[in-house]
Amino acid sequence: MNEKALRTLEYTKIIDRLTELAGSSIGKELCRNLKPSSDITEIEAAQKQTSDALSRIYQRGSISFSGVQDVRGSLKRLEIGGSLSTLELLRIAKLLETTSRVKSFGRLENPDREKDSLDDMFDNLQPLSGLYNEIYRCILSEDEIADDASPALSKIRRSIRQTNDRVHTQLASLVNGSSRSYLQDAVITMRNGRYCVPVKAEYKGQVPGMIHDQSSTGSTLFIEPMAIVKLNNELRELELQEQKAIEAVLAELSNAAAAENENIADNFRILTRLDFIFARAMLSKSYNGTEPVFNEKGHINIKKGRHPLLDKKNVVPIDIWMGKNFRLLVITGPNTGGKTVSLKTVGLFTLMGQAGLHIPAFDHSELSVFDEVFADI
Numbered sequence: 509m510n511e512k513a514l515r516t517l518e519y520t521k522i523i524d525r526l527t528e529l530a531g532s533s534i535g536k537e538l539c540r541n542l543k544p545s546s547d548i549t550e551i552e553a554a555q556k557q558t559s560d561a562l563s564r565i566y567q568r569g570s571i572s573f574s575g576v577q578d579v580r581g582s583l584k585r586l587e588i589g590g591s592l593s594t595l596e597l598l599r600i601a602k603l604l605e606t607t608s609r610v611k612s613f614g615r616l617e618n619p620d621r622e623k624d625s626l627d628d629m630f631d632n633l634q635p636l637s638g639l640y641n642e643i644y645r646c647i648l649s650e651d652e653i654a655d656d657a658s659p660a661l662s663k664i665r666r667s668i669r670q671t672n673d674r675v676h677t678q679l680a681s682l683v684n685g686s687s688r689s690y691l692q693d694a695v696i697t698m699r700n701g702r703y704c705v706p707v708k709a710e711y712k713g714q715v716p717g718m719i720h721d722q723s724s725t726g727s728t729l730f731i732e733p734m735a736i737v738k739l740n741n742e743l744r745e746l747e748l749q750e751q752k753a754i755e756a757v758l759a760e761l762s763n764a765a766a767a768e769n770e771n772i773a774d775n776f777r778i779l780t781r782l783d784f785i786f787a788r789a790m791l792s793k794s795y796n797g798t799e800p801v802f803n804e805k806g807h808i809n810i811k812k813g814r815h816p817l818l819d820k821k822n823v824v825p826i827d828i829w830m831g832k833n834f835r836l837l838v839i840t841g842p843n844t845g846g847k848t849v850s851l852k853t854v855g856l857f858t859l860m861g862q863a864g865l866h867i868p869a870f871d872h873s874e875l876s877v878f879d880e881v882f883a884d885i
Contacts, residue, residue, distance in 0.1 A: 512883070513883045516885055517856045519544075521817055523540060525791060527787075530787040531573035534776075535576065535787060539787055546878065546879045554863070558866055561788065564614075564616070564789075566793075570786075573610070575605060576780060577599035580776070582596040583772060587766075589766075592761070594650050594651070598643065603775060603779070607775045614629075615630070633775055633778055639765065642761065643765075646757055664749050665750065668746045668747070675743065678733075678735050679703060682733055689711075691705055692727070701747075702732045704721070704730040709727050709728065788866075795868040797866030797869075800869070800874065807831035807876055808829060808875060810853070810867075810875075811871075812825035814868040815849055815853045816856070828853075851885060852883075852885065855883050
């Protein structure tokens, strides 16, 4: 289809509305790239999907696809044996959680009903609940791994807490003891990842230890007392062990995700497709659309068609038919009588229908498939 006709007939505005109704970034991309087809088989299949999705919305309500995360980059890394970050694993968990919710939505209550065009997509979804539950158990947030993510991590963090308590006990006795008069403030602070106390510069010799920093004026030195140097060293070593244990947890979760790489990729592909289809159905619902009947004979029969961009309360429905007994239609009438709107409605309905979108008209309205639509309005 030529771009000029798409703009002139305001098809691009319809696509903007459609894009807003998709929940995922890839679903929105599919909406933005939607163009009319001239293949009647492809058109009828897309129309059937839109109708089936609309039927499910009327039966079950709408469904959100906002949890569909773009995990293609992460899946590529898993293919080559890479380990994923907490954020990447959480995105996979969110995708699988959405998969579970969408699959549940796809189960209709009547088992004896006839299968529709969406059943296979819903059936092929694999929630992998064990995997996403394990990810959520181990990763509390992008910046936090649970203590019980692994026995090793739990043991290390317990040792860190105990060592921290010993450090604070030592420093508290220093801050509240005989050395209090040497300190600028009775506080414990951190410098370069080490526990320090703020010592007045003139008393630096009274508090033996390592100087890590000083104030901008030079009046305060931040000293790590010798009494806790060993404990601080133990803390640093435990922190390194903690990081290695976290990396081991992420590697184990990544391996579990890698084992389901193909299923996760299939879920992503199906969910983005469903997002695109349900966006079309939601658009149809917004203007009470119906599925048009298509032919390849040039026959058009629009029953009570309403331009989708005009106010539903004020728009005047039109009936237009042509192609059977005559192939040329001349529209005449006074200014503001609706001639331009009528022309645009026929052209826009053709573009929308061939893109798999419903049209705001009565049931059994008929459209023909055209290779090109031209408009000079």
